Amino acid sequence: MAVQPEGAPCWADAMFSDIEGAKSFYGAVLGWTFGDTASEYGNYTQAYADGKAVAAVVPPMPGQEGTSQWCLYLAAEDAAATAARIREHGGELLMNPMPVGDFGTMCLARDPSGVVFGVWEAGRHEGFQAMGVPGAYCWAEVFTRDPDAADAFFPAVFSYRQKEMADEMDFRIYDLGEQSVLGRMRMTEEFPPEVPPYINVYFTVADCDAAVARAAELGGILRFGPESTPFGRLATLSDPQGATFSVIDLTTTEGDVPDTADVD
Incomplete structure (x- = not known):
């Protein structure tokens, strides 16, 4: 799929203390298969529906253990500019814009009402490879x-x-x-x-x-x-x-x- 326009949902991931348990559950419920674990990126593991990347699972970073939650990422043409608008309009940056190799640039934020979301500026990783089909x-x-x-x-x-x-x-x-x-x-x-x-x-x-x-x-x-x-x-x-x-x-x-x- 093409890179999504600014503000469109473009990716989803979740942290799980039990990664193998998450893979078994979502594999059975949504039909996902899983790619290789990227140890250089915190053991990030992509999920696939019919061979198309649709989400990812990752272990929590030290100090972030707790209840798991899905995070939705919204597309940005320029993550730094989006981060500036988030601050300007009363949001909080939980993670400043950070390059993820050549895959893209991410940040995490919280809106004034408390909703956590991600921002993704696409590089080599453009986001969802499929939407609106089973598993996606x-x-x-x-x-x-x-x-x-x-x-x-x-x-x-x-x-x-x-x-x-x-x-x-x-x-x-x-x-x-x-x-x-x-x-x-x-x-x-x-x-x-x-x-x-x-x-x-x-x-x-x-x-x-x-x-x-x-x-x-x-x-x-x-x-x-x-x-x-x-x-x-x-x-x-x-x-x-x-x-x-x-x-x-x-x-x-x-x-x-x-x-x-x-x-x-």
């Missing part, structure tokens, strides 16, 4: 308790246009041009207070119910669903190491897509 990334949503802060920050940094979903949920969609690239959901009181704001990553599956059943067999926990929606049949899971993600069968839809309205 297809969508993500910012879950935050301070939607006003998120709605001010992300569009300012990445030039998103905002649309509001015309239903009872506090949900917005961030667009780049005519392409919807991210959702933003308010975290309600249903979320325990110890759950931090986060970005929920969706991976495509051929059969949502089968993926949920296989995850449960391997120690995963069902958090939501399965439920058929106008966008596909989906469910949210936590893997055995605590990382939350969603699966969606894009071919099984039900109902009408809600109306949206542009936000000034």
